[in-house]
Amino acid sequence: DPYITKEVAASLGVELVLMDDLLATSDFISLHVPRLEETKNLVRSATLQKMKKGVRLINCARGDVVNLDDLAEALSKGHVAGAALDVFPQEPPDYSAAIFKQPNVIFTPHLGASTGEAQEKVAEMIAKQMVSYLLEGVIINAVNFPSIPMETMAKLRLHLDLAEQMGSMVGQMVRQPCDMNITYSGYVTEFDTRVLTHAALKGLLSCFTDRPVNFVNAPYMAKAKGIKVQETIQLQAVEYTNLIRIDLPGIKEDLNEVWGTVFAKKYERIVRIGKIFLDAIPQGPMILVQNVDRPGVIGNIGMTLGKHGVNIARFQLGRTKDKEQAICTVNLDTPVTDDVLHEIRALPHVLSV
Known part of the structure; x- marks a missing residue:
């Protein structure tokens, strides 16, 4: 295949x-080529002579790929031991042609999916694939999206959600469209990671547009906005058995990277934001606060949320090694209004929310 x-x-x-090496050494030659100018009469007298004596030829590709008169002559002389043909230069074929007089040829009608039974099965498959997508998010045989078998989707579902949450998180942190580097390491690299990149882009772009963003249109929307995406695969796990890492190369701020993993194949975690390690659960409404590491900050955040009747479900804190800056993620039972966020931003020692 030259392509x-x-x-x-x-x-x-x-x-x-x-091509010449393939012809000279193969016992069976099966053709799988499109109809192109360079494939027309690909198998003809000159090519047949280069084939190994006793070769068997199978053509289920395109009819005009094989010159049937030349093939009939090679069959009659015993140079080609047998052939199987499903397609013909003209259909219905001319049954008076020499090829149909050869006893060592198998002919099958070029039906493809044209039988009543095949059409019924195709309709059934389409219906099942639509149900799988609408109920389970499983995408099969899409022309503009990597196909994901159901068993693979079951293994990737948490990573898909994690990648989308991470994309949304970096988008909200930097508040601007930006180039994105995504690195995958560990067992997650056993799968087609393109779909995870689509999920991360979906999360990122949803922060900057009121248009619907989904797994399919996210890459095209990113390209239209001039966002460049670099995907890197590291087969060997380093810090974690599996890791998704998003870096924003054009952002100079502290919050320019997010790491995420799935523990025990069932627990999603954000394990690093900027330079700070932590153990955050990316579920439900969550606020992220960057602050100077001083006494009273956590208490002030809790009091502000409590004053507005917002219950804290989980509070996770991490800080830099020099103990100067900290990041806290606060999972909430209910979303908060912009007014509450502004109030938290105004608290002493809070850098960003």
Whole structure:
């Protein structure tokens, strides 16, 4: 295949060879090519002569890829031991042609999915795939999105949610569209991470537009806004058995990166914000406060929320090694208004909310 790289071939476990080498060494040749100018009459007298004696040829690709008169001659001389044909240069074919007089050829009608039974099965598959997407978010056979088998979706569901939450978090922290570097490490790299990148973009872009953002249109919206995304795969886990790391290379602020993981394959956690390690659960309404590490800050935040009748579900704190700055994440039972956020921002030693 002249259109794939050595790296792709290696990932598929196949070896790229020249056409002449393939013809000379293969016992069975099965054609899988599109109809292009360079594939028309790909198999003809000259190519058949290069094939190994006793070769068997299978063509279920396109009819005009094989010159049937040349193939019939090679079959009659015994150079080609047999052939199987599902497609023909013209359909219905001319049954008086020499190829149909060869006893060592298997012919099948070019039906594809044209039978009544096949059409019924196709309709059933489409219906089931739509149900899977609407009820479970499983995307199968999409033309503009990586297909995710149901069993893979079950394993990736928490990571998808985590990636989207992380994208939303960095978007709210920097308050501007920005380039994004995403690094995956550990067992999460066993899957197609593109879908996780789409989820992170969905979370990020939802902060800056009132248009609906979803897994499919997120990459296109990012491109339209000039947002560049760099995806890196690290097969070997370092700090955690699996890790999603989002860095914002163009942001000079302290809060320019977020790390997330899934513990025991069932507990989502934000484990680092900026340079500060912590253990935050990205669920429900949550506020993130960056502050100078001084006595009274936590109490003031709690009192402000309590004054407005907002109950704290979980409070997690982390701070820098020099104990100068801290970050706290506060999970809430109910969302807070902008007025409450402004009030917290005005508290002593609070840097951002």
